[in-house]
Amino acid sequence: xxxxxxxxxxxxxxxxxxxxxxxxxxxGSVGQPNALIEALIERDVRDLTIVANNSGxxxxxxxxxxxxxxxxxxxxxxxxxxxxxxxxxxxxxGKIELEIVPQGTMAERMRAAGxxxxxxxxxxxxxxxxxxxxxxxxxxxxxxxxxxxxxGDVALVEAWRADRWGxxxxxxxxxxxxxVMAMAARTTIVQTQHVVELGALDPEAIVTPGIFVDxxxxxxxxxxxx
Amino acid sequence: xxxxxxxxxxxxxxxxxxxxxxxxxxxGSVGQPNALIEALIERDVRDLTIVANNSGxxxxxxxxxxxxxxxxxxxxxxxxxxxxxxxxxxxxxGKIELEIVPQGTMAERMRAAGxxxxxxxxxxxxxxxxxxxxxxxxxxxxxxxxxxxxxGDVALVEAWRADRWGxxxxxxxxxxxxxVMAMAARTTIVQTQHVVELGALDPEAIVTPGIFVDxxxxxxxxxxxx
Amino acid sequence: xIETKPWSRxxxxxxxxxxxxxxxxxxxxxxxxxxxxxxxxxxREVIFHSENGVLGMGPAPPPGAVDPWLINAGKKHxxxxxxxxxxHHADSFGMIRGGHLDLCVLGAFEVAxxxxxxxWATSENDTAPAVGGAMDLAAGAxxxxxxxxxxxxxxxxxxxxxxxxxxxxxxxxxxxxTNFAVLDVTAGGFAVIEMVPGMTREALQERTAARLAFx
Amino acid sequence: xIETKPWSRxxxxxxxxxxxxxxxxxxxxxxxxxxxxxxxxxxREVIFHSENGVLGMGPAPPPGAVDPWLINAGKKHxxxxxxxxxxHHADSFGMIRGGHLDLCVLGAFEVAxxxxxxxWATSENDTAPAVGGAMDLAAGAxxxxxxxxxxxxxxxxxxxxxxxxxxxxxxxxxxxxTNFAVLDVTAGGFAVIEMVPGMTREALQERTAARLAFx
Numbered sequence: 001x002x003x004x005x006x007x008x009x010x011x012x013x014x015x016x017x018x019x020x021x022x023x024x025x026x027x028g029s030v031g032q033p034n035a036l037i038e039a040l041i042e043r044d045v046r047d048l049t050i051v052a053n054n055s056g057x058x059x060x061x062x063x064x065x066x067x068x069x070x071x072x073x074x075x076x077x078x079x080x081x082x083x084x085x086x087x088x089x090x091x092x093x094g095k096i097e098l099e100i101v102p103q104g105t106m107a108e109r110m111r112a113a114g115x116x117x118x119x120x121x122x123x124x125x126x127x128x129x130x131x132x133x134x135x136x137x138x139x140x141x142x143x144x145x146x147x148x149x150x151x152g153d154v155a156l157v158e159a160w161r162a163d164r165w166g167x168x169x170x171x172x173x174x175x176x177x178x179x180v181m182a183m184a185a186r187t188t189i190v191q192t193q194h195v196v197e198l199g200a201l202d203p204e205a206i207v208t209p210g211i212f213v214d215x216x217x218x219x220x221x222x223x224x225x226x
Numbered sequence: 227x228x229x230x231x232x233x234x235x236x237x238x239x240x241x242x243x244x245x246x247x248x249x250x251x252x253x254g255s256v257g258q259p260n261a262l263i264e265a266l267i268e269r270d271v272r273d274l275t276i277v278a279n280n281s282g283x284x285x286x287x288x289x290x291x292x293x294x295x296x297x298x299x300x301x302x303x304x305x306x307x308x309x310x311x312x313x314x315x316x317x318x319x320g321k322i323e324l325e326i327v328p329q330g331t332m333a334e335r336m337r338a339a340g341x342x343x344x345x346x347x348x349x350x351x352x353x354x355x356x357x358x359x360x361x362x363x364x365x366x367x368x369x370x371x372x373x374x375x376x377x378g379d380v381a382l383v384e385a386w387r388a389d390r391w392g393x394x395x396x397x398x399x400x401x402x403x404x405x406v407m408a409m410a411a412r413t414t415i416v417q418t419q420h421v422v423e424l425g426a427l428d429p430e431a432i433v434t435p436g437i438f439v440d441x442x443x444x445x446x447x448x449x450x451x452x
Numbered sequence: 453x454i455e456t457k458p459w460s461r462x463x464x465x466x467x468x469x470x471x472x473x474x475x476x477x478x479x480x481x482x483x484x485x486x487x488x489x490x491x492x493x494x495x496r497e498v499i500f501h502s503e504n505g506v507l508g509m510g511p512a513p514p515p516g517a518v519d520p521w522l523i524n525a526g527k528k529h530x531x532x533x534x535x536x537x538x539x540h541h542a543d544s545f546g547m548i549r550g551g552h553l554d555l556c557v558l559g560a561f562e563v564a565x566x567x568x569x570x571x572w573a574t575s576e577n578d579t580a581p582a583v584g585g586a587m588d589l590a591a592g593a594x595x596x597x598x599x600x601x602x603x604x605x606x607x608x609x610x611x612x613x614x615x616x617x618x619x620x621x622x623x624x625x626x627x628x629x630t631n632f633a634v635l636d637v638t639a640g641g642f643a644v645i646e647m648v649p650g651m652t653r654e655a656l657q658e659r660t661a662a663r664l665a666f667x
Numbered sequence: 668x669i670e671t672k673p674w675s676r677x678x679x680x681x682x683x684x685x686x687x688x689x690x691x692x693x694x695x696x697x698x699x700x701x702x703x704x705x706x707x708x709x710x711r712e713v714i715f716h717s718e719n720g721v722l723g724m725g726p727a728p729p730p731g732a733v734d735p736w737l738i739n740a741g742k743k744h745x746x747x748x749x750x751x752x753x754x755h756h757a758d759s760f761g762m763i764r765g766g767h768l769d770l771c772v773l774g775a776f777e778v779a780x781x782x783x784x785x786x787w788a789t790s791e792n793d794t795a796p797a798v799g800g801a802m803d804l805a806a807g808a809x810x811x812x813x814x815x816x817x818x819x820x821x822x823x824x825x826x827x828x829x830x831x832x833x834x835x836x837x838x839x840x841x842x843x844x845t846n847f848a849v850l851d852v853t854a855g856g857f858a859v860i861e862m863v864p865g866m867t868r869e870a871l872q873e874r875t876a877a878r879l880a881f882x
Contacts, residue, residue, distance in 0.1 A: 001689075001710075001712060002689060002690050002712045002714075027504040027523075027541070028504075028523055028527040029527075030504075030520070030521055030522075030523050053541075055580075077582070077583055077584050077585070078582040078583065078584040079580045079582055080580060080582035081527075087580070088580060091580045098580055100580075100581055100582070100583055101583075102583050102584075102585065102586075102587040102588050103503060103541070103545065103583070103584050103585040103588060104503075104541075104544075104545030104548055104549055104585060104587075104588030104592070105587075105588065107540075107541035107542040107544075107545050108341070108343070108542055108545060108546075108549075110542070111542035111761075112346070113765070114761060114765050114767075115334070115757075115760075115761030115764060115765045116348065116349065116761065116763070116764030116765035116766060116807055117334070117346045117347065117348060117764070118346075118347040118348070118349065118363070118365035118366065118368070118370040119346065119347045119363070119365055119370070120338070120343045120344075120345065120346040120347070121343065121344040121345045121346070122342065122343060122344070122549060123342065123344065123549065123591045123592070124549060124587050124588045124591045124592065125587045125591070126591070126621075126622065127619060127621070127622040128587060128618065128619045128620065128621070128622075129573075129618045129619070130583065130587065137344070137345070139344035139345055139374065139375075140344065140375075142344070144344040144345070148365065149365075149366075163750060164750075165714070165723075165750040167750060167752060169430065170430075170538075171521045172430075172506075172519065172521040172522045172532075172538055173502075173504050173505060173506055173521060173522050173523050173524075173538065174521050175505050175538050175539070175540050176504050176505055176540065176541050177540070177541045178540070179540040179542075180540055180541050180542045183761065183765065183767075198749045198750040199749030199750060201752075202431065203723075203747055203751050203752045203753055204395065204396075204398075204431060204433075204752075204753055205428065205430060205431035206752035206753075207430075207540070209722050209723075209752045209754065209762075210714070210750070211692050211714070211716070211722060211762055211767045211768075212767065223520040223521070224520050224521065225520075227474075227495075227497055228474065228475050228497045228499075253719040253738075253756070254719075254738055254742040255742075256719075256735070256736055256737075256738050279756075281795075303797070303798055303799050303800070304797040304798065304799040305795045305797055306795060306797035307742075313795070314795060317795045324795055326795075326796055326797070326798055327798075328798050328799075328800065328801075328802040328803050329718060329756070329760065329798070329799050329800040329803060330718075330756075330760030330763055330764055330800060330802075330803030330807070331802075331803065333755075333756035333757040333759075333760050334757055334760060334761075334764075336757070337546075337757035339550070340546060340550050340552075341542075341545075341546030341549060341550045342546065342548070342549030342550035342551060342592055343549070348764060349764065349806045349807070350764060350802050350803045350806045350807065351802045351806070352806070352836075352837065353834060353836070353837040354802060354833065354834045354835065354836070354837075355788075355833045355834075356798065356802065389535060390535075391499070391508075391535040393535060393537060396753075397736045398721075398734065398736040398737045398747075398753055399717075399719050399720060399721055399736060399737050399738050399739075399753065400736050401720050401753050401754070401755050402719050402720055402755065402756050403755070403756045404755070405755040405757075406755055406756050406757045409546065409550065409552075424534045424535040425534030425535060427535075427537075429508075429532055429536050429537045429538055430537075430538055432537035432538075433755070435507050435508075435537045435539065435547075436499075436535070437477050437499070437501075437507060437547055437552045437553075438547075438552065449735040449736070450735050450736065451735075
């Protein structure tokens with residue numbers, strides 16, 4: 001019997017090592033796999049490349065991970081927020097590398113990784129600083145920039161409901177980057193609010209099929225805060 | 227009030243003209259917009275480029291359209307079936323052009339068109355006849371072939387349920403190419419088995435949001451045959 | 453220079469909202485653009501899109517009815533209208549980049565007379581730059597309208613011949629709504645189509661660092 | 668040449684099915700590959716994928732219980748297991764091309780000793796060529812196994828040094844199940860790992876147009 005539900009955090013995070021590229025779901029505080037992020041801190045994995053839309057706020061989650069010096073490089077579309085002081089201080093001090101990627105390009109680069117597309121041409125960012133040094137090509141009368149697939153070693157994902165095959169659905173805007181990152185990593189680890197019986201999820205409405213999921217941990221933490 | 231539901235076939239097919247590139251949903255006989263295909267025949271539009279996975283069987287649907295001499299060119303992954311004689315005779319007689327595209331490349335080229343990706347690199351078909359004359363590039367140690375977005379002037383789509391905003395869900399394997407083609411055309415025309423009130427479709431389970439749909443015609447024809 | 457009463461931010465948003473017809477799919481940037489939604493009457497069905505996978509957004513919920521799982525791209529709590537739907541980020545930006553939005557409204561630091569827009573970074577930033585979805589939206593939407601003050605707080609024109617700040621997209625803006633005027637970006641540069649009552653051509657030109665055409 | 672009783676198609680499918688562990692995501696091509704599913708016991712959970720957007724396919728429905736809306740890539744009626752799901756074609760081929768299938772099983776006209784596969788067109792075709800999803804599957808799956816007769820009906824070897832027919836993918840096949848043997852594709856060419864009872868090394872080599880290695 002296939003059972004991707006793991007009993008505890010140790011089993012969930014097994015094999016996550018320093019030096020990894022880790023894709024972290026969430027947009028703002030919604031759909032963020034906070035328990036899994038905290039586990040990264042506890043395991044003291046270092047030298048990480050983190051791919052996430054935001055840089056975290058306050059001193060929890062990603063901000064906490066950065067504060068602990070675990071992150072070498074951040075690939076991100078919007079590292080600024082009202083309370084993203086941890087990241088900003090590290091960045092100004094030259095203690096963290098930053099690759100700014102337009103939000104849609106970031107999503108598409110991970111979707112490409114998940115879908116076996118090596119690279120693609122997008123009109124986004126053509127003629128801007130973020131396209132400097134990148135190949136360009138005119139297609140259909142419009143200039144495009146070449147962007148490469150962005151693979152993760154690990155994806156940390158938050159889901160609303162999951163079954164033992166790893167099928168996932170999400171809750172409203174908690175979906176965001178989670179399904180895209182689940183496709184793009186070698187090992188996809190999910191924290192889910194609810195675990196349901198196999199067959200309980202509507203086959204027409206499964207957003208992330210279990211083929212993209214390796215481990216599921218039940219973490220019924222409640223609502224996002226902030 | 228937005229209302230994409232049209233009263234009759236004339237309203238559905240308005241402006242569909244000869245010389246168009248038409249994307250036609252369906253895989254085998256499931257999810258094929260047969261009523262809309264028949265309407266193409268009745269309107270006698272000609273010189274069409276048809277993009278469809280199959281070439282149609284017997285003398286109905288796409289096969290009928292081809293038999294009537296309306297199709298100049300077929301872009302297709304699998305034009306052969308047990309009863310695809312109409313296409314095969316036209317092809318042997320040099321009366322129809324054929325562009326064979328691997329099925330996944332065909333889907334991805336339309337997804338690219340819908341998602342604003344100008345072109346992409348895929349490992350599929352590298353080193354084969356279907357990649358002859360195409361640009362290649364090594365990415366991550368693997369050879370890839372450059373493929374361009376495939377846009378339609380019109381997409382003909384079959385849905386299971388639709389609302390007045392044009393939101394769609396499909397029925398089991400009736401989904402197939404329909405959502406991809408809906409994204410990729412300038413005008414997307416839907417025949418739907420059922421029309422439902424706005425709000426009746428679960429927002430977590432809408433497969434094709436109305437942003438990709440222009441017109442919806444209620445055609446409760448029943449089950450696919452064959 | 454004649455004294456004029458500039459449009460308030462609310463009036464600017466209302467003025468822009470007036471030009472948004474029923475049926476359009478619209479993405480509103482953070483700041484003044486977000487205010488536009490409040491000026492579209494609910495019976496005029498305009499479908500608002502948010503980058504984080506929300507299509508068919510409704511207004512902010514009343515206090516006490518907040519769903520913590522439903523936010524917009526500005527991280528504010530919102531609602532979903534009947535007919536709305538959710539999608540993931542790659543699909544959401546497929547809508548944007550694929551030209552399926554009829555309109556995107558953004559704020560800007562500068563807009564150039566050829567439609568170039570700069571709205572994501574200034575040389576004054578000492579924090580890290582942050583682009584979000586601005587470049588995708590600016591490059592992808594069918595129409596890009598900018599809503600912004602006509603000049604900076606210290607009176608420097610934001611409508612210019614050429615942007616000095618890092619660009620967000622080239623030749624993308626087609627219309628600008630400021631506190632003093634509504635302008636189209638044409639092949640011949642900025643064309644003024646409306647001015648705030650009391651504003652003169654000369655006074656508007658003085659506050660603008662590019663040549664204005666008047667209809 | 669010693670007389671041997673070749674494996675039937677059913678026996679070939681059963682032999683291959685024996686090597687498919689629980690938990691694998693598997694796509695089966697049309698023909699003999701499809702028969703593999705019948706030899707995986709239902710309690711060994713193997714998740715079958717079909718190109719047309721079906722993941723978690725079950726066996727053919729009993730007569731009278733056919734759902735006309737549920738077919739596989741071979742256009743045959745199938746069922747869906749609990750835990751199965753539907754997706755559209757671009758997502759389905761994302762799974763394939765993205766390397767998420769543990770195994771694809773295809774038939775072939777020819778397999779070369781470097782793993783090249785030819786299975787979509789022959790020079791004899793006078794009808795139009797048809798590729799379907801073969802190239803995507805061959806290039807995309809983590810493992811590509813071929814199941815086919817060892818020779819053509821008129822006795823021509825299908826395991827060759829170099830394919831003569833148009834290729835489907837380069838260096839993609841890792842294992843072949845024939846009616847006479849099971850072979851791995853190694854850096855050194857075909858390596859025989861099992862033969863049908865009664866078959867000799869010499870007889871197998873005679874029916875093969877490439878050098879065989881024996882463990």
